Each structure stands twice: as structure tokens, then as C-alpha cells.
Amino acid sequence: MMRKKVLLMGKSGGGKTSMRSIIFANYSAKDTRRLGATMDVEQSYVRFLGNLILNLWDCGGQEAFMECYFAAQKDNIFKNVEVLIYVFDVQSQDVDKDLHYYQSCLESILQHSSHAKIFCLIHKMDLVPEDLRDNLFNERQNMLMEISRPLQCVCFRTSIWDETLYKAWSQIVYQLVPNVKGLEKTLSNFADIIDADEILLFEKATFLVISHCTRKPHRDSRRFEKISDIIKQFKLSCSKLTAAFQSMEVRNSTFACFIELLTPNTYVMVVISDPSISSEVTLINIRNARKVFEKLEKDVSRN
Amino acid sequence: MIDSTSTISDTGGGQGQTSNKNINPFIRPRILLTGLRRSGKTSIQRVIFTKMQPSQTQFLESTSHLTLNQFSCGSFINFQVQELPGQLQIYASGLNSGNGGNNGQASSYDDDSMTSIIGGNYDLERLLKRCNAVVYIIDAQDDYSESITRLNTIIQKGRRINPRIRYEIFIHKVDQLSEETKIETQRDIHNQVRDRFSDPIGGMEPWSPISPMSNSSSPEILINFHLTSIYDHSIFEAFSKVIQKLIPEFSHLERLLNYLLSTSNIEQAFLFDVQTKISIATDSSPTDMQMYELCCDMIDLLINMSEIYGQPNEDGSQRTTDDDDDDDEDYFNDDSDHNQGHEWNIVTQNEEYDENNIQLNGSRKSSFVNSPLGTTPIANHQQTTLLETTSEPASAVFDSMSSSVIKLTGGRALYLKEINRHLALICILREEALTKQALIDYNVRQLKKSIIKLFRLNYQVSRRNVSSSHLVE
Numbered sequence: 001m002m003r004k005k006v007l008l009m010g011k012s013g014g015g016k017t018s019m020r021s022i023i024f025a026n027y028s029a030k031d032t033r034r035l036g037a038t039m040d041v042e043q044s045y046v047r048f049l050g051n052l053i054l055n056l057w058d059c060g061g062q063e064a065f066m067e068c069y070f071a072a073q074k075d076n077i078f079k080n081v082e083v084l085i086y087v088f089d090v091q092s093q094d095v096d097k098d099l100h101y102y103q104s105c106l107e108s109i110l111q112h113s114s115h116a117k118i119f120c121l122i123h124k125m126d127l128v129p130e131d132l133r134d135n136l137f138n139e140r141q142n143m144l145m146e147i148s149r150p151l152q153c154v155c156f157r158t159s160i161w162d163e164t165l166y167k168a169w170s171q172i173v174y175q176l177v178p179n180v181k182g183l184e185k186t187l188s189n190f191a192d193i194i195d196a197d198e199i200l201l202f203e204k205a206t207f208l209v210i211s212h213c214t215r216k217p218h219r220d221s222r223r224f225e226k227i228s229d230i231i232k233q234f235k236l237s238c239s240k241l242t243a244a245f246q247s248m249e250v251r252n253s254t255f256a257c258f259i260e261l262l263t264p265n266t267y268v269m270v271v272i273s274d275p276s277i278s279s280e281v282t283l284i285n286i287r288n289a290r291k292v293f294e295k296l297e298k299d300v301s302r303n
Numbered sequence: 304m305i306d307s308t309s310t311i312s313d314t315g316g317g318q319g320q321t322s323n324k325n326i327n328p329f330i331r332p333r334i335l336l337t338g339l340r341r342s343g344k345t346s347i348q349r350v351i352f353t354k355m356q357p358s359q360t361q362f363l364e365s366t367s368h369l370t371l372n373q374f375s376c377g378s379f380i381n382f383q384v385q386e387l388p389g390q391l392q393i394y395a396s397g398l399n400s401g402n403g404g405n406n407g408q409a410s411s412y413d414d415d416s417m418t419s420i421i422g423g424n425y426d427l428e429r430l431l432k433r434c435n436a437v438v439y440i441i442d443a444q445d446d447y448s449e450s451i452t453r454l455n456t457i458i459q460k461g462r463r464i465n466p467r468i469r470y471e472i473f474i475h476k477v478d479q480l481s482e483e484t485k486i487e488t489q490r491d492i493h494n495q496v497r498d499r500f501s502d503p504i505g506g507m508e509p510w511s512p513i514s515p516m517s518n519s520s521s522p523e524i525l526i527n528f529h530l531t532s533i534y535d536h537s538i539f540e541a542f543s544k545v546i547q548k549l550i551p552e553f554s555h556l557e558r559l560l561n562y563l564l565s566t567s568n569i570e571q572a573f574l575f576d577v578q579t580k581i582s583i584a585t586d587s588s589p590t591d592m593q594m595y596e597l598c599c600d601m602i603d604l605l606i607n608m609s610e611i612y613g614q615p616n617e618d619g620s621q622r623t624t625d626d627d628d629d630d631d632e633d634y635f636n637d638d639s640d641h642n643q644g645h646e647w648n649i650v651t652q653n654e655e656y657d658e659n660n661i662q663l664n665g666s667r668k669s670s671f672v673n674s675p676l677g678t679t680p681i682a683n684h685q686q687t688t689l690l691e692t693t694s695e696p697a698s699a700v701f702d703s704m705s706s707s708v709i710k711l712t713g714g715r716a717l718y719l720k721e722i723n724r725h726l727a728l729i730c731i732l733r734e735e736a737l738t739k740q741a742l743i744d745y746n747v748r749q750l751k752k753s754i755i756k757l758f759r760l761n762y763q764v765s766r767r768n769v770s771s772s773h774l775v776e
Binding site for chain 1: 593596597600603612615700702709710711713
């Protein structure tokens with residue numbers, strides 16, 4: 001078992017708990033309205049890929065708590081951090097104060113877990129008019145990268161109302177997946193064998209894309225997050241019927257796409273554009289690939 | 304593409320454009336959509352027919368003109384929605400015609416609504432005479448007494464003019480109400496409407512020309528109530544029910560679906576219009592809202608995934624995999640060629656429309672030819688009458704090979720198959736039944752043929768009748 005500590009910080013009301021609930025607890029964006037403010041630190045353990053456990057520290061962002069994090073609780077909070085996710089509310093009125101807390105946070109990180117990876121999410125992007133988003137994001141990104149030195153940070157623009165949230169979190173968890181390279185290699189082998197256009201690997205619970213192999217160029221670079229979003233939406237509507245999504249096949253005259261359970265912790269999506277390959281053939285191929293991927297997963301957890 | 308030309312045509316007629324475009328011989332059920340101002344009429348249409356996000360509807364401006372929307376999605380949904388603006392007073396002109404409709408009163412509304420109403424032909428009697436159903440929207444979050452008064456006026460009138468109208472009352476914007484309040488509101492509105500009815504004087508306005516005598520002999524009035532909201536599927540479900548009652552083939556479709564159920568070990572079957580997610584027919588077993596929602600979401604899933612991976616190939620090497628349903632489009636072509644002379648009751652109506660609309664139609668048509676995906680409805684606020692047409696194929700990615708199978712836990716599965724380019728069949732079945740998927744595929748293919756045949760038959764019948772019969776009388 002591998003445990004990785006993920007810190008989720010940012011100003012109160014910035015949307016930390018909302019995004020956490022959407023990604024890990026199957027909330028719909030609408031449901032997050034019900035969430036109240038987070039008091040102190042809310043810890044949760046999320047089983048991710050079976051052998052990996054994410055220990056999520058959702059740190060309430062009210063000033064009193066913040067001050068406390070950098071003083072009395074400092075050791076406790078900033079020790080052994082693998083990933084720091086800092087959420088900025090794009091509409092925040094007091095940017096200086098936000099940056100001040102961010103800097104204090106970085107100092108503590110540097111002190112206690114200097115190897116941690118840092119992600120900054122410029123959140124609630126949906127509230128910014130579309131034509132201004134690019135500029136605003138670039139501006140903030142440059143500023144944050146400047147401030148973060150000597151540490152490196154990666155910035156994302158996010159909103160719980162579109163697929164950008166999935167993009168950011170996919171990239172974040174990608175950093176945490178053990179043996180990513182091995183996974184990618186196996187995936188590309190598999191794609192060659194079955195002549196697939198594209199294969200995606202999803203984490204089962206979150207439907208975040210953790211690995212992919214693309215053999216045929218695709219015009220839409222945002223498709224992964226879109227697919228996560230689409231499937232997640234459908235899973236939500238299944239849950240209303242107290243049933244859970246199990247597998248799917250969708251086709252038209254130009255493509256066939258299959259989503260099937262691959263290992264106990266992952267789903268695979270196979271896209272094939274040759275309509276002469278019948279569904280059954282592909283499904284059997286996926287079934288056969290299971291053994292390989294299961295072995296791979298076991299090897300990783302043993303090491 | 305045939306569908307599109309046909310819808311456009313019926314408003315372009317009578318102005319010299321008739322010659323080769325009036326190829327739509329279908330009886331087109333008409334729905335009059337009305338309600339007080341800000342009750343959500345335009346929002347409903349936008350959400351259902353143009354896929355507007357519900358949250359975006361708050362930015363819609365209020366409608367100030369009578370708008371006419373034509374929908375001929377697929378073979379069965381072929382109807383007209385007339386949206387009567389809420390802020391206009393219902394004006395009983397008493398004169399049904401001869402108002403001299405089209406002498407450009409584009410800007411006159413603000414100064415004198417009365418005259419412009421007469422001038423603009425917002426003549427309730429005439430609208431009622433021609434419609435098959437009235438969808439009346441009541442804002443449940445507002446004080447609805449005024450709304451009910453107006454509804455009663457409409458029903459009073461309708462009963463005299465056109466007793467066969469169905470009244471579908473949408474108690475709208477209920478998303479913010481608790482379950483209890485919803486039921487309470489529905490009961491309250493229901494009672495108020497019924498009460499005024501039994502009392503012939505009650506619902507009458509001083510200016511109403513209705514004589515008390517006309518009430519006594521009227522047949523029973525068909526009124527249905529629906530609780531709706533654009534923020535969930537209830538509006539789609541309610542509209543589906545409205546449409547189902549207006550589709551002449553409904554009982555046949557239901558029988559076909561029942562037959563499919565019994566032969567293929569299927570639990571439930573829905574026939575959906577893909578674009579609007581209106582279910583035009585179901586089997587006769589009771590359906591629950593949640594299943595309906597799941598089917599809607601399945602369509603979303605199919606279309607969204609197809610849009611990512613299933614776009615027609617850019618290099619032109621599109622595979623022509625159309626198999627069994629080539630014919631269903633072709634015959635349409637053949638027939639339409641020698642059908643030019645046909646013009647059903649639309650003709651009379653054409654005279655009312657602004658000349659500008661002809662151009663509108665013309666340009667609409669060419670845009671169709673150029674891009675089959677031009678979904679933006681025409682909206683020219685300069686005109687007194689707005690015309691919008693939605694008749695393009697549901698989606699470029701929804702084609703004859705579109706299908707989907709989704710398995711759920713608990714042994715349930717969903718099965719979707721294309722019927723024609725607008726319609727999809729969705730079946731709910733046990734996973735065990737899918738072990739004989741080939742059999743289901745075969746049966747569905749037969750069903751598809753029957754549905755297309757039914758469509759064709761209806762087409763021929765309505766063609767035959769078209770010259771002699773009128774829709775309303």
C-alpha cells in the first residue's frame with residue numbers, strides 16, 4: 001500500500017471542497033451548493049488505483065485557520081506532502097492577501113517537504129467572460145510562477161461547470177500514478193495489436209484519465225476531459241436508479257467505442273474506426289488484455 | 304434534406320414561391336404556447352428545441368411578437384408551435400379575417416397595442432380555431448390568479464370556437480418548490496380552473512362576446528396538468544406527453560413497440576426524437592420518470608461520444624454503410640416531385656405573413672443546402688412575425704449505423720438503435736436477453752421497417768386527403 005498526502009489549500013469559499021466532492025465523491029456540480037464551509041482540516045482517504053491511497057487534506061480557508069496552519073499546526077500539516085493544490089478564486093477581491101497566504105504556504109512546504117509538487121488552480125473561471133479568460137489566466141500564471149520560485153508550480157484554469165476540472169485533476173493524479181511509463185508502454189502494445197485508434201485508461205472511481213495511447217491524430221485536444229465529464233454525468237444519472245454503470249458500447253458508421261472494466265481499479269476505452277471489426281472481437285481482445293494489465297498492477301504494488 | 308425544404312415551403316406559399324417547394328403534405332398538428340409574460344414560454348422552447356442550457360435562459364428577452372416555430376423532426380414530429388407573447392392583451396376582434404394583415408406595423412407595438420394586435424393578427428380566435436392543443440404556462444412561483452383568469456378566458460373562447468382543443472397546463476418553475484407545495488399548487492390550480500368552468504359567468508370578461516348559451520352544449524373539455532421545470536427532465540417529459548397525444552400514429556407505434564417487447568424479451572421500449580429528446584411513443588406499460596431521464600442521458604452520451612470520435616471523415620473517404628433504410632428516404636423524393644400542386648390549409652394562412660418572410664424562407668433554404676447543420680433559428684426582430692424552423696437532421700454524427708449498448712449493475716441493460724435520422728429506439732432489458740442480441744437486432748430491424756412503412760402510409764394517406772380535408776374543422 002502506498003499512501004500519498006495531498007494538501008488542498010486556498011481561501012475560504014474558493015471551491016476546494018466542491019471540487020473534491022465532484023472528483024472523488026460523485027457529486028454533481030449542482031449538488032455542491034449544499035456544501036457548507038470546511039472547518040479546520042478535513043482528512044479523507046481515497047482509494048485510487050487500488051494500491052494507492054490518496055490522503056486528502058482539505059484545509060478550511062478561513063483566516064483563523066490559515067494563521068493556525070502556519071503556526072501551531074505547521075509541522076503536522078506540511079510534513080510529507082506529495083502534492084500541494086492551491087486554489088485561487090479568480091474573482092477574489094483581495095489578490096494580495098491570497099498571494100500572501102500562498103507564499104507562507106510555499107515557505108512551509110520548502111521547509112518540510114521540498115520535493116512536493118505544486119499545482120495552482122485558477123478556479124471559478126466560468127464567472128469570467130469567455131474572451132477575457134485567456135489573458136487573465138496567462139497573467140495570473142506568470143505572476144504565480146514568478147512568486148513560486150525557487151519551487152516550480154503548474155497552473156490550471158478550472159471550473160466545476162465544465163470539463164476543465166477533469167483536465168486539471170487528471171494531470172495532478174497522473175503525477176501520483178506509480179509506474180506510469182510501464183502502463184503507457186503496455187497500452188501502446190495493446191493498441192497496436194488490436195489496431196485501435198485510441199485507448200484511454202481511466203481510474204475506476206473518478207473516471208480520470210490516467211494514461212492514454214493515441215495512434216491516430218485527433219483534432220480535439222480536450223477530448224479526454226470531455227469524456228471523463230460525459231461518462232461521469234451518465235454515471236450520476238445511473239445512480240439515481242440505484243444502478244451503476246458497468247460497460248458501454250457506442251458506434252456509428254465511422255467509429256466504434258467500447259468502455260469496459262480492465263482491472264479491478266481501471267476502465268479502458270477502446271476506439272476503433274474499422275467498422276468491419278465486430279463488437280465481439282474487440283470485447284474478447286479486451287478480455288484477453290485484462291490478464292496483462294492485472295499482472296502489471298500487481299507487480300507495481302509488490303515493488 | 305427533404306424534410307427541411309418541406310417545412311420551409313408552407314409559409315412561403317401563396318407568394319409566388321409555391322411552385323416547387325410545397326411538398327409537405329403532412330397534417331401538421333399545431334400547438335399554441337401561451338401564458339403570462341415571464342412565465343417561461345420562450346425558455347421552454349429554447350431548452351427543448353435549440354438545446355439551450357437552462358441557466359442561459361435567464362438572459363432571454365421577452366417575446367413581443369407572435370412567433371411561429373415549425374418542427375418537422377423526423378417522420379412523426381411534424382408540428383407547429385405558435386408562441387403568443389404574454390404581454391399582449393387578448394383582444395377579441397370578433398372579426399376573423401379582413402384585418403389587412405401585412406401593412407408593416409413593425410414598430411407600432413409600444414404606442415398602441417390594441418390596434419397593432421388587430422393589425423398584427425394576434426387574433427386569439429383565429430389562433431384557437433387552427434390549433435390542436437393549447438399549452439398554457441403558469442408560473443408556479445408567482446401569484447397565479449391573473450394567469451388563471453387569462454387561461455379561463457382562453458378556454459371559454461376555445462370551447463366555443465374549437466371544442467376539440469386539448470389544454471395542457473404546465474405548472475412551471477416548480478424546481479424551487481417542495482414536493483408538498485407542488486401538489487398543493489397543482490390541486491389549487493386544478494380546482495380554480497374547474498370551478499370557473501362549471502360557472503358560465505365566472506370566467507367571462509366584460510368584453511367577451513361569448514354568449515352564456517354556448518357553454519351548456521359544449522362537450523367535455525380536455526385539460527391536463529403537468530408539473531414542469533426546465534432545470535430537470537420534467538419539461539421534456541411533459542412535452543412528450545403533449546406531442547404523443549397529437550401524433551396520429553401513436554397507437555400504432557405503441558402496438559409495434561408492444562410487439563417488440565413480447566418477441567424480444569425486452570422490458571420497456573421508447574421511441575425518441577434524438578434532437579429534442581421528446582419521446583414520441585412508448586410501449587403501453589407504465590413508464591417512470593427516472594427511466595425516461597436515463598434514456599435522455601443515453602442519447603446525450605451517444606451524441607457526445609459520437610461528436611468526439613464519430614465525425615464524418617474529413618478526407619472524403621466516408622464509408623457508405625447504409626444498408627436497409629436507403630429506401631425510406633428515396634421514396635420521399637420521388638413523391639415530392641409530382642406533388643407540387645398540393646397545398647393544404649396553409650394557403651389561407653400565408654396571406655397574413657409579411658412579405659419579408661418570404662426572403663427569410665428563401666435564405667433559410669439556401670443555408671440548408673449549404674450546411675445541413677445550421678441549427679440557429681432565424682430570429683429577425685424587425686419582423687412582426689417570427690419564423691423559426693427546426694428540421695435539420697438531429698446530428699451529423701447520428702447515422703444509420705448509430706447504436707449503443709450500455710450495461711448496468713443489477714443485470715439491467717440499455718439498447719439503442721437508430722430508426723431514421725431523427726428517431727432512436729431505446730430498449731430497457733435484462734442483460735440475459737442481450738445474449739441473444741442477434742435476435743434483438745433482427746427484430747429491431749423489422750420494427751424499423753414497419754415504422755418506416757407506417758410513416759410512408761401516413762404520408763400517402765395524408766396526401767390523398769390533403770386537397771379535400773382541413774386540419775381543424
